[in-house]
Amino acid sequence: MTANATRVLVLNSGSSSVKYQLLDMADGSRLAVGLVERIGEQTSRLAHTPLATGGAKRETTGPIADHKAALEAVAAELAADGLGLDSPELAAIGHRVVHGGSEFTEPTLITDEVLAHIEALIPVAPLHNPANVTGIRTAQALRPDLPQVAVFDTAFHTTMPESAARYAIDTATADAHMIRRYGFHGTSHAYVSRETAKLLGKDPSEANVIVLHLGNGASASAVRGGRCVDTSMGLTPLEGLVMGTRSGDLDPAVIFHLARNAGMSVDEIDSLLNKKSGLIGLCGDNDMREIRRRIDEGDEQAQLAFDIYVHRLKKYIGAYYAVLGKVDAVAFTAGVGENAAPVREAAVAGLEELGLAVDPARNAERSGDARLISPDSARVAVAVVPTDEELEIATQAYALVSS
Numbered sequence: 001m002t003a004n005a006t007r008v009l010v011l012n013s014g015s016s017s018v019k020y021q022l023l024d025m026a027d028g029s030r031l032a033v034g035l036v037e038r039i040g041e042q043t044s045r046l047a048h049t050p051l052a053t054g055g056a057k058r059e060t061t062g063p064i065a066d067h068k069a070a071l072e073a074v075a076a077e078l079a080a081d082g083l084g085l086d087s088p089e090l091a092a093i094g095h096r097v098v099h100g101g102s103e104f105t106e107p108t109l110i111t112d113e114v115l116a117h118i119e120a121l122i123p124v125a126p127l128h129n130p131a132n133v134t135g136i137r138t139a140q141a142l143r144p145d146l147p148q149v150a151v152f153d154t155a156f157h158t159t160m161p162e163s164a165a166r167y168a169i170d171t172a173t174a175d176a177h178m179i180r181r182y183g184f185h186g187t188s189h190a191y192v193s194r195e196t197a198k199l200l201g202k203d204p205s206e207a208n209v210i211v212l213h214l215g216n217g218a219s220a221s222a223v224r225g226g227r228c229v230d231t232s233m234g235l236t237p238l239e240g241l242v243m244g245t246r247s248g249d250l251d252p253a254v255i256f257h258l259a260r261n262a263g264m265s266v267d268e269i270d271s272l273l274n275k276k277s278g279l280i281g282l283c284g285d286n287d288m289r290e291i292r293r294r295i296d297e298g299d300e301q302a303q304l305a306f307d308i309y310v311h312r313l314k315k316y317i318g319a320y321y322a323v324l325g326k327v328d329a330v331a332f333t334a335g336v337g338e339n340a341a342p343v344r345e346a347a348v349a350g351l352e353e354l355g356l357a358v359d360p361a362r363n364a365e366r367s368g369d370a371r372l373i374s375p376d377s378a379r380v381a382v383a384v385v386p387t388d389e390e391l392e393i394a395t396q397a398y399a400l401v402s403s
């Protein structure tokens with residue numbers, strides 16, 4: 001790595017999308033940001049904003065067959081702005097890798113062996129890890145000499161005690177098949193719990209925080225003194241909260257019932273629970289903005305979907321309050337958590353006895369900054385803390401390659 005190589009390209013490959021950012025770690029500035037979505041469809045879309053040049057957002061639509069083609073298209077966009085992957089200023093490429101199993105507890109330099117491990121975890125992250133592997137291979141082909149760093153969603157949760165990480169099933173079966181609770185969105189839970197402590201003027205080692213990461217995928221975590229002690233996602237990102245298209249918690253017997261009595265195959269049930277459940281299954285929409293719009297028009301189905309979403313969220317706040325014993329703050333983050341004031345209000349409503357309350361005016365404020373939304377008199381802070389998974393991945397990747 002040359003002395004002036006301070007840039008990191010971050011790739012967040014999802015099942016049908018790639019989000020990316022090019023950051024300069026000398027000052028934390030963003031040089032380019034973008035997104036490829038609907039990969040594999042005829043209507044793929046690439047949106048690229050070259051912040052370094054002050055250029056306008058460029059959008060292209062048309063079929064992008066797979067993640068390899070997507071990444072090559074991103075590389076071409078960056079090159080068009082003089083920010084190409086051949087730049088000597090590039091220090092590393094940081095990859096979000098969703099499942100790191102029990103092995104990966106830290107950001108990791110990607111070797112053939114590490115990549116083989118990530119591939120071996122595909123059975124427990126079938127929607128996410130294949131895209132991560134393709135992203136890594138394509139980036140390696142484009143810049144074989146450059147360090148590639150994997151930053152795992154699961155890493156932050158590896159501090160969970162066995163009492164929280166184990167399911168109550170036969171131990172030999174669980175151990176033979178890697179069955180335990182891993183948790184996801186860890187980069188976000190780590191970043192947001194730290195930023196929440198800062199907002200309270202506390203050192204992270206002194207703060208107990210409940211983080212509610214509410215995006216399309218959604219998860220809650222209980223963080224004691226900067227370490228995760230419980231989280232709502234489990235073996236896969238299906239467990240826990242109600243999500244955009246995933247059911248979250250349900251009686252496992254629902255699966256046997258569907259297999260035995262509804263004639264559904266395991267793959268069909270998998271698809272039902274991961275893609276056709278949650279908000280979209282309940283009311284046909286997975287976007288909270290659209291659900292709120294329908295509620296404002298008196299739509300009862302949208303109202304019920306909202307109520308189920310909030311009821312589950314409230315149960316997790318209560319559960320993690322009990323796990324932590326003492327709570328300094330509840331922090332809302334990600335697309336829904338940062339933007340949907342009615343979700344925050346409803347999730348905290350009625351919890352005054354726990355010291356939790358939301359100030360309506362503060363909750364209604366629109367701001368991109370971390371802020372308190374509880375009244376000054378509240379015993380427990382309620383906060384909106386924007387997440388920044390890309391900055392956190394870049395910071396961790398850069399720390400590794402520059403050490």
Ligand SMILES: Nc1ncnc2c1ncn2[C@@H]1O[C@H](COP(=O)(O)OP(=O)(O)O)[C@@H](O)[C@H]1O
Nearest residue numbers: 214215216217286287288289334335336339340
């Ligand atoms: N202004 C808003 N009001 C309510 N919900 C919003 C708003 N903006 C975004 N969202 C919600 O955020 C979700 C996406 O969150 P995000 O964190 O970007 O998800 P992901 O990273 O999992 O794709 C959308 O599905 C939408 O429901």
Ligand SMILES: CC(=O)OP(=O)(O)O
Nearest residue numbers: 184185215216217237
């Ligand atoms: C792990 C997970 O659920 O990720 P996402 O929210 O990006 O789908």
Ligand SMILES: [Mg+2]
Nearest residue numbers: 215216217334
């Ligand atoms: Mg996200």
